[in-house]
Amino acid sequence: MTRDQAREAARDILQIIPLVMRAVAAQLRSAGELPAPAHFGLLSMLSERSRTLTELASSQGVTLPTMSNSISAMVERGWVRRAQPDEADRRMVMVEVTASGKAALDRVARSAESHLAEVLAPLDVPSRRRLHNGLGVLRKVFTPAPSASAVRRRNRR
Amino acid sequence: MTRDQAREAARDILQIIPLVMRAVAAQLRSAGELPAPAHFGLLSMLSERSRTLTELASSQGVTLPTMSNSISAMVERGWVRRAQPDEADRRMVMVEVTASGKAALDRVARSAESHLAEVLAPLDVPSRRRLHNGLGVLRKVFTPAPSASAVRRRNRR
DNA sequence: AGTCATTTGTTAGGGGACCTAACCATTATA
């Protein structure tokens, strides 16, 4: 990757990503889903299966205190529940989604979906494909690698 | 755009964009550029030419109070300056970048550039092209349209 | 000219999401 390409990519990302972020957040707010942009990924992961705080934090690329607070906020809203099912290691807290959390996830997904469909409607087919492909690359590049300890634990099971 | 495509795009955007946002913010923080992710676009615009608050707010898709506060924060840091050069309309405040603001922009751009170059290095050429194309689509879709009044003013000149 | 509406910007008040530092409880290690 040449220096010029890197500079261009950096400028693009720094300029565009915050715009998208704000647009999505504004749309969710106006749909009455006050706070969700950051919690959506969590609900999505948790509806697959329960996770520990450490797992969630590393998957989202945030620190443990941040995740602890986020989960507390979601508990407050009744979207998730803290539980200690693990007999082997009593330090761990498993977080699981509640029925109302699943409902919230569905609502947000539907709301975002309909709004995005509207915004993306004017795109022609090649543009949509480009968008899709570009998002795929971003996912690959920016998905945090599982931490060493998480890997260790996973292998141990 | 089919319903399924919209749902898929919505999930992708909701899951991926926040990840990218956090990664970029974390990188800037660790580079010592404490607060910049949201201000980068502003500095970038302002180094082209001075703008009014309203122009800046609409270009970034935020409200006027938010922009007023952001600019105040940047004034505090010595990055920009408020000035009233417009004789014709004394309501307007022109915001212009300072030398130290330009320097900050350069520092952030270089820092982001070198970090991104590292992260993007493993990508093959087609992936980089896909990323670039996808970002272009995002820009087109999520760049706020200039407000009616801004257009009016522009045409008047 | 005078009133009313619109536009531009600010201040006040509040919320969400992120961080580091400091701390407890539990488990692993030497």
Place this chain on the structure above:
DNA sequence: TATAATGGTTAGGTCCCCTAACAAATGACT
């Protein structure tokens, strides 16, 4: 058994975003 490492929480702080309410200037209409 003492010490280190791991999983979480709490405390304190920053940034960025919002709505509501307000002031000042300009535009429009009678």
